[in-house]
Amino acid sequence: xxxxxxxxxxxxxxxxxxxxxxxxxxxxxxxxxxxxxxxxxxxxxxxxxxxxxxxxxxxxxxxxxxxxxxxxxxxxxxxxxxxxxxxxxxxxxxxxxxxxxxxxxxxxxxxxxxxxxxxxxxxxxxxxxxxxxxxxxxxxxxxxxxxxxxxxxxxxxxxxxxxxxxxxxxxxxxxxxxxxxxxxxxxxxxxxxxxxxxxxxxxxxxxxxxxxxxxxxxxxxxxxxxxxxxxxxxxxxxxxxxxxxxxxxxxx
Amino acid sequence: xxxxxxxxxxxxxxxxxxxxxxxxxxxxxxxxxxxxxxxxxxxxxxxxxxxxxxxxxxxxxxxxxxxxxxxxxxxxxxxxxxxxxxxxxxxxxxxxxxxxxxxxxxxxxxxxxxxxxxxxxxxxxxxxxxxxxxxxxxxxxxxxxxxxxxxxxxxxxxxxxxxxxxxxxxxxxxxxxxxxxxxxxxxxxxxxxxxxxxxxxxxxxxxxxxxxxxxxxxxxxxxxxxxxxxxxxxxxxxxxxxxxxxxxxxxxxxxxxxxxxxxxxxxxxxxxxxxxxxxxxxxxxxxxxxxxxxxxxxxxxxxxxxxxxxxxxxxxxxxxxxxxxxxxxxxxxxxxxxxxxxxxxxxxxxxxxxxxxxxxxxxxxxxxxxxxxxxxxxxxxxxxxxxxxxxxxxxxxxxxxxxxxxxxxxxxxxxxxxx
Numbered sequence: 013x014x015x016x017x018x019x020x021x022x023x024x025x026x027x028x029x030x031x032x033x034x035x036x037x038x039x040x041x042x043x044x045x046x047x048x049x050x051x052x053x054x055x056x057x058x059x060x061x062x063x064x065x066x067x068x069x070x071x072x073x074x075x076x077x078x079x080x081x082x083x084x085x086x087x088x089x090x091x092x093x094x095x096x097x098x099x100x101x102x103x104x105x106x107x108x109x110x111x112x113x114x115x116x117x118x119x120x121x122x123x124x125x126x127x128x129x130x131x132x133x134x135x136x137x138x139x140x141x142x143x144x145x146x147x148x149x150x151x152x153x154x155x156x157x158x159x160x161x162x163x164x165x166x167x168x169x170x171x172x173x174x175x176x177x178x179x180x181x182x183x184x185x186x187x188x189x190x191x192x193x194x195x196x197x198x199x200x201x202x203x204x205x206x207x208x209x210x211x212x213x214x215x216x217x218x219x220x221x222x223x224x225x226x227x228x229x230x231x232x233x234x235x236x237x238x239x240x241x242x243x244x245x246x247x248x249x250x251x252x253x254x255x256x257x258x259x260x261x262x263x264x
Numbered sequence: 265x266x267x268x269x270x271x272x273x274x275x276x277x278x279x280x281x282x283x284x285x286x287x288x289x290x291x292x293x294x295x296x297x298x299x300x301x302x303x304x305x306x307x308x309x310x311x312x313x314x315x316x317x318x319x320x321x322x323x324x325x326x327x328x329x330x331x332x333x334x335x336x337x338x339x340x341x342x343x344x345x346x347x348x349x350x351x352x353x354x355x356x357x358x359x360x361x362x363x364x365x366x367x368x369x370x371x372x373x374x375x376x377x378x379x380x381x382x383x384x385x386x387x388x389x390x391x392x393x394x395x396x397x398x399x400x401x402x403x404x405x406x407x408x409x410x411x412x413x414x415x416x417x418x419x420x421x422x423x424x425x426x427x428x429x430x431x432x433x434x435x436x437x438x439x440x441x442x443x444x445x446x447x448x449x450x451x452x453x454x455x456x457x458x459x460x461x462x463x464x465x466x467x468x469x470x471x472x473x474x475x476x477x478x479x480x481x482x483x484x485x486x487x488x489x490x491x492x493x494x495x496x497x498x499x500x501x502x503x504x505x506x507x508x509x510x511x512x513x514x515x516x517x518x519x520x521x522x523x524x525x526x527x528x529x530x531x532x533x534x535x536x537x538x539x540x541x542x543x544x545x546x547x548x549x550x551x552x553x554x555x556x557x558x559x560x561x562x563x564x565x566x567x568x569x570x571x572x573x574x575x576x577x578x579x580x581x582x583x584x585x586x587x588x589x590x591x592x593x594x595x596x597x598x599x600x601x602x603x604x605x606x607x608x609x610x611x612x613x614x615x616x617x618x619x620x621x622x623x624x625x626x627x628x629x630x631x632x633x634x635x636x637x638x639x640x641x642x643x644x645x646x647x648x649x650x651x652x653x654x655x656x657x658x659x660x661x662x663x664x665x666x667x668x669x670x671x672x673x674x675x676x677x678x679x680x681x682x683x
Binding site for chain 2 (some may be wrong): 105
């Protein structure tokens with residue numbers, strides 16, 4: 013049974029309806045996201061691509077309820093994020109969503125292990141269970157033995173792996189990852205993507221990546237290309253080959 | 265809350281990120297705490313001394329009378345009424361109370377005192393000198409001679425003796441209306457001259473042995489107007505008075521057992537003033553502390569906007585973010601309390617055990633019918649440091665509320681983008 017089949021019958025993981033996000037007003041207004049309507053089913057492995065400033069990060073932030081849309085609606089698991097209180101959104105993120113940020117964003121006063129287990133702790137998972145889960149994943153992604161290091165004592169790649177571990181531990185229903193492999197070498201990227209693919213395949217976790225990385229896009233089964241806040245192209249792909257339209261003109 | 269230790273550890277580590285700023289803030293708070301503890305302790309000590317001096321000189325801390333005695337002060341309104349009271353049994357019962365230091369009987373009257381050259385009106389006070397000396401201090405004001413030891417001896421107020429132009433060893437005659445309607449008169453020898461510092465007392469007081477006054481006023485040996493009681497702690501007076509009132513009823517019927525807080529209300533007002541000053545100092549220092557903590561925590565939250573955005577994105581609820589910031593302030597407050605205790609404890613202990621007598625500089629002052637000596641000392645009390653510590657920690661935590669509310673209002677997306 014595929015991950016999509018596992019999720020069949022339930023609400024889509026994410027739906028956006030005529031979604032707009034505008035910064036500023038009047039003549040200086042910038043439309044970061046314009047009239048975006050997409051549906052992402054549970055268990056999808058989706059890459060959002062497009063040039064810098066195309067609205068990828070803003071769209072991910074809107075989906076995660078980190079910012080309010082100017083117009084339109086975002087539904088996660090069928091629930092309208094815009095209609096939720098701050099507390100309800102926090103609960104939604106805690107229960108359903110894992111975030112991977114562009115700039116690691118680890119908490120500098122916590123060790124690698126404490127950073128990774130942070131969301132589990134917020135969920136009330138016992139210390140023993142947390143430690144067990146973190147240790148297993150750390151071993152798998154090459155962070156074994158680094159548990160007690162603070163972020164400042166880790167390389168960029170190691171920090172990003174901790175950030176990914178933090179996002180995927182506890183298997184959230186949806187992982188929003190903003191350039192998760194930007195600071196990783198090929199080997200580390202592949203290891204992380206392997207973990208994510210396993211979670212996607214075996215547990216039906218939905219992944220939405222903002223990425224410029226062809227390695228990520230090759231693994232994605234659906235690619236949505238944004239340009240100037242619009243969805244320019246939205247297509248599923250079967251093979252590991254990349255269609256030419258996914259690459260930014262500047263990169264091609 | 266689960267993992268409370270984790271949150272305190274985060275607070276501790278966050279404070280450690282800017283050690284200099286944390287140390288400076290903690291030292292400022294610690295000094296504030298130390299100042300409050302020290303000044304409140306000194307003021308409490310001074311207040312206690314005022315209360316002690318105001319009650320110890322003549323009034324005592326508890327007064328037991330016939331309920332009808334005040335305010336007319338009729339001679340026959342003795343304790344126990346017409347039947348009087350077994351004085352030794354009454355005193356024995358009172359002295360058996362664990363909070364009581366001692367008790368002394370008194371008898372009062374009014375009369376005329378005449379020397380060889382002139383006469384004056386006098387307030388007669390019959391005492392048992394040995395007992396009185398253990399309850400009040402006014403006998404310590406004897407300037408010449410001694411308290412009345414034998415029969416037919418009187419101690420005169422300094423001003424009264426001057427007006428009578430008499431001195432120690434000379435004879436005076438006391439004439440007083442007696443309880444039976446007759447006029448009692450007796451010859452007495454002046455055993456001493458006393459100065460209490462209370463002008464109306466020094467100008468009229470005639471102190472004699474209670475047996476002599478009972479005889480002069482035609483009263484029996486069971487007739488006393490008052491029993492004056494001294495206590496280990498003056499502040500226990502209302503409670504002890506209630507207890508004694510219940511315990512003594514069977515002995516002499518109804519009795520008026522009054523704590524000093526009732527018969528010296530001006531001292532209560534003064535104690536209230538001291539307490540008010542203590543609160544004022546506490547509030548001034550803690551308001552300053554609140555601004556210090558608020559400033560530090562506000563800086564910290566501004567610097568950590570991105571981190572607050574991250575924890576919001578990870579699903580931390582607003583209440584928990586508030587708790588995290590306030591937890592940091594809690595750790596800061598606790599740090600300040602420990603520092604403040606280290607600063608103030610040696611000074612407080614020193615002033616408890618080695619009070620500094622400022623009398624050579626400031627002299628003795630009459631204040632509220634008490635002879636007050638300026639002694640710099642700290643009243644031993646757990647209330648002050650505990651109250652101050654709780655106050656400081658609560659202030660620190662509450663002062664962090666505004667920064668904490670700012671933290672939950674951090675716009676996550678903008679902060680993550682570095683805007």
